[in-house]
Amino acid sequence: MPVSSIKRYPITIEGETAQIGTANELSVALEVLQGQFDRQALSQLSPHLAEIIAHAPGFMLVMKSLSSENQLYLIQAIGPDLAKVMQSARHLRDILATMAEQRVEEALLSTLGQAGLQRLIRTGAELAEVLEWVYGDCDTLALDLLGQEYVRGLCRHAADLGAILRNVDFALQARLLEQLGWPFVTGLVKDGYDLACLLRALPPVRSEGLLKHYSGPQLKALIGNANEWTYLYQRLEPDEAELLLKALG
Numbered sequence: 403m404p405v406s407s408i409k410r411y412p413i414t415i416e417g418e419t420a421q422i423g424t425a426n427e428l429s430v431a432l433e434v435l436q437g438q439f440d441r442q443a444l445s446q447l448s449p450h451l452a453e454i455i456a457h458a459p460g461f462m463l464v465m466k467s468l469s470s471e472n473q474l475y476l477i478q479a480i481g482p483d484l485a486k487v488m489q490s491a492r493h494l495r496d497i498l499a500t501m502a503e504q505r506v507e508e509a510l511l512s513t514l515g516q517a518g519l520q521r522l523i524r525t526g527a528e529l530a531e532v533l534e535w536v537y538g539d540c541d542t543l544a545l546d547l548l549g550q551e552y553v554r555g556l557c558r559h560a561a562d563l564g565a566i567l568r569n570v571d572f573a574l575q576a577r578l579l580e581q582l583g584w585p586f587v588t589g590l591v592k593d594g595y596d597l598a599c600l601l602r603a604l605p606p607v608r609s610e611g612l613l614k615h616y617s618g619p620q621l622k623a624l625i626g627n628a629n630e631w632t633y634l635y636q637r638l639e640p641d642e643a644e645l646l647l648k649a650l651g
Contacts (some may be wrong), residue, residue: 425460526562
């Protein structure tokens with residue numbers, strides 16, 4: 403967009419007025435203010451912040467100039483336009499990776515809400531990348547906001563579910579597996595490579611729970627050939643390898 407066509411909005415701090423039309427200009431202004439009048443500047447621009455920031459790189463740039471309290475204010479001010487500003491799951495992941503406080507991550511996810519998160523996260527791999535960069539209970543929050551059926555739809559292959567499971571803690575693994583149900587989980591496993599994806603993501607106690615759903619002959623038919631067996635066996639912890647051998651009989 404030509405510079406002359408950018409719409410700018412005034413902020414007045416201690417009698418001095420500046421015109422702000424882009425995220426870069428806002429970031430520069432915040433750096434000049436050095437934190438003393440950030441909230442005053444943001445509040446004056448509040449109705450136009452989504453328009454000014456416009457995209458994820460701009461959002462990240464401005465967020466880096468703010469204290470956590472003012473980061474919360476910015477997220478709230480952008481509100482329902484946050485998903486549009488965020489643009490993609492990749493940008494959401496990158497922004498979460500820069501955040502230092504759980505409460506800011508919680509505010510970001512909650513403000514995006516179900517509609518915003520579903521708009522951004524379209525694959526199991528994207529969900530796994532987002533979960534990798536959240537703190538504390540934010541992984542539970544993200545999954546709850548997305549909704550059980552939406553998460554189920556993201557798990558199109560065993561690799562999708564395996565990637566998600568690797569990026570949540572053991573307690574949330576157990577809850578997610580219970581919600582999805584073992585028939586759904588085992589239905590994703592088509593061969594030895596799929597089985598390896600899930601066993602690698604699970605601790606031995608849950609690997610045992612998965613293997614209990616197969617008889618020895620079923621496992622032999624599933625693993626199929628020497629190449630799949632080698633791929634699978636080399637990726638197991640000793641306890642899991644012992645469980646697999648026991649299941650195979």
